Amino acid sequence: MFKLYYSPGSCALAPHLALEEAGADYQAIRVDFKASEQRSPQYLQVNPKGRVPALVTPDGVLTETPAILVYIAQMFPQAALAPLGDPFRFGIAQSFNSYLCSTVHVAHAHKGRGTRWVDESDTAAIAAMQRKVPQSVAAAFELIEQQLFTGPWVLGERYSICDPYLFTLARWLEGDGIDPARFPKVAGHTARMVERPAVRKVMVAHDG
Amino acid sequence: MFKLYYSPGSCALAPHLALEEAGADYQAIRVDFKASEQRSPQYLQVNPKGRVPALVTPDGVLTETPAILVYIAQMFPQAALAPLGDPFRFGIAQSFNSYLCSTVHVAHAHKGRGTRWVDESDTAAIAAMQRKVPQSVAAAFELIEQQLFTGPWVLGERYSICDPYLFTLARWLEGDGIDPARFPKVAGHTARMVERPAVRKVMVAHDG
Numbered sequence: 001m002f003k004l005y006y007s008p009g010s011c012a013l014a015p016h017l018a019l020e021e022a023g024a025d026y027q028a029i030r031v032d033f034k035a036s037e038q039r040s041p042q043y044l045q046v047n048p049k050g051r052v053p054a055l056v057t058p059d060g061v062l063t064e065t066p067a068i069l070v071y072i073a074q075m076f077p078q079a080a081l082a083p084l085g086d087p088f089r090f091g092i093a094q095s096f097n098s099y100l101c102s103t104v105h106v107a108h109a110h111k112g113r114g115t116r117w118v119d120e121s122d123t124a125a126i127a128a129m130q131r132k133v134p135q136s137v138a139a140a141f142e143l144i145e146q147q148l149f150t151g152p153w154v155l156g157e158r159y160s161i162c163d164p165y166l167f168t169l170a171r172w173l174e175g176d177g178i179d180p181a182r183f184p185k186v187a188g189h190t191a192r193m194v195e196r197p198a199v200r201k202v203m204v205a206h207d208g
Numbered sequence: 209m210f211k212l213y214y215s216p217g218s219c220a221l222a223p224h225l226a227l228e229e230a231g232a233d234y235q236a237i238r239v240d241f242k243a244s245e246q247r248s249p250q251y252l253q254v255n256p257k258g259r260v261p262a263l264v265t266p267d268g269v270l271t272e273t274p275a276i277l278v279y280i281a282q283m284f285p286q287a288a289l290a291p292l293g294d295p296f297r298f299g300i301a302q303s304f305n306s307y308l309c310s311t312v313h314v315a316h317a318h319k320g321r322g323t324r325w326v327d328e329s330d331t332a333a334i335a336a337m338q339r340k341v342p343q344s345v346a347a348a349f350e351l352i353e354q355q356l357f358t359g360p361w362v363l364g365e366r367y368s369i370c371d372p373y374l375f376t377l378a379r380w381l382e383g384d385g386i387d388p389a390r391f392p393k394v395a396g397h398t399a400r401m402v403e404r405p406a407v408r409k410v411m412v413a414h415d416g
Contacts, residue, residue, distance in 0.1 A: 067300075098310075102309045
């Protein structure tokens with residue numbers, strides 16, 4: 001039994017979907033960001049970073065989305081969620097997810113989490129960051145569309161841990177002021193994702 | 209034969225050190241950032257992201273430091289650079305490197321790469337970002353010092369791909385206005401690292 005701590009619509013959606021696709025026995029536990037529950041002493045015992053996702057495993061707690069996704073792929077090899085036996089293709093999968101984590105998610109975070117990088121009193125700088133988000137996020141999705149996405153799934157014919165992660169971050173495009181139709185391959189991917197039974201089931205916890 | 213594209217002192221130092229520790233047959237190719245060589249048509253053919261590191265392998269090019277590090281560990285299993293056979297411990301290694309990539313490196317990058325996240329004409333916002341760097345980077349190293357670092361190496365008794373990456377980012381502390389002595393475990397780690405023959409050899413290309 002695994003426990004996944006998540007906040008609706010956050011990047012924790014990616015491992016949530018991966019657990020469901022893997023057929024894992026898991027419990028999804030909602031962390032209420034509006035009540036700052038991620039900063040509560042109880043939650044900081046689970047994840048000292050005060051963020052989601054956090055996956056409680058029989059061996060301990062794992063944090064950081066790319067790490068959790070690979071762990072799920074390794075623990076449920078029958079689900080074939082990553083090219084585990086091929087170092088180069090696994091490297092491509094890891095590279096894709098690392099780009100989502102450290103470039104795409106970070107660019108997006110400058111809209112709502114600017115105080116990570118400037119003082120909260122500096123409202124002009126926070127506004128300057130927010131103004132740049134449509135440009136920086138779109139540039140990253142342009143690279144995904146033109147260079148990184150194979151199709152029909154991220155890595156090609158086979159669905160992998162890259163797919164729920166791309167789906168999760170692509171859902172933020174409209175809120176970032178970007179028309180998803182600018183990226184037809186990514187938009188087609190989103191359309192294929194929402195047809196998957198695992199996605200339909202899990203989205204109830206994130207949208208419902 | 210591998211080719212590693214690097215810029216001196218950049219995060220490409222981490223895979224450079226890992227290749228050396230693994231005993232790999234590789235060539236390190238310097239990319240001259242002062243001449244904007246990373247934006248040249250030739251280099252963009254290697255890495256469309258216009259960044260380093262990029263590792264040319266017999267199967268193709270890999271980018272993103274955490275992905276390259278794991279690839280090296282998998283291609284040179286005799287060097288035992290990652291707990292490849294244990295999904296949870298491998299997950300901890302991946303989580304550590306993902307944190308370095310998406311939180312520590314990103315916090316640091318707000319000093320010199322602010323135009324990724326605000327318009328380059330917005331000099332006040334760029335200055336506001338720079339002012340926050342000592343605080344945001346130090347907070348991340350505080351978490352490493354208190355929670356993530358086991359000792360004597362990052363994961364414990366065994367040297368791994370987490371060690372060259374931590375070493376690489378800890379070298380940026382002083383330039384970010386942070387006294388490395390504030391983090392005694394990390395400082396001890398740096399001292400152990402510089403004694404390693406592989407580190408002494410590779411540093412010539414980065415400091416020399």
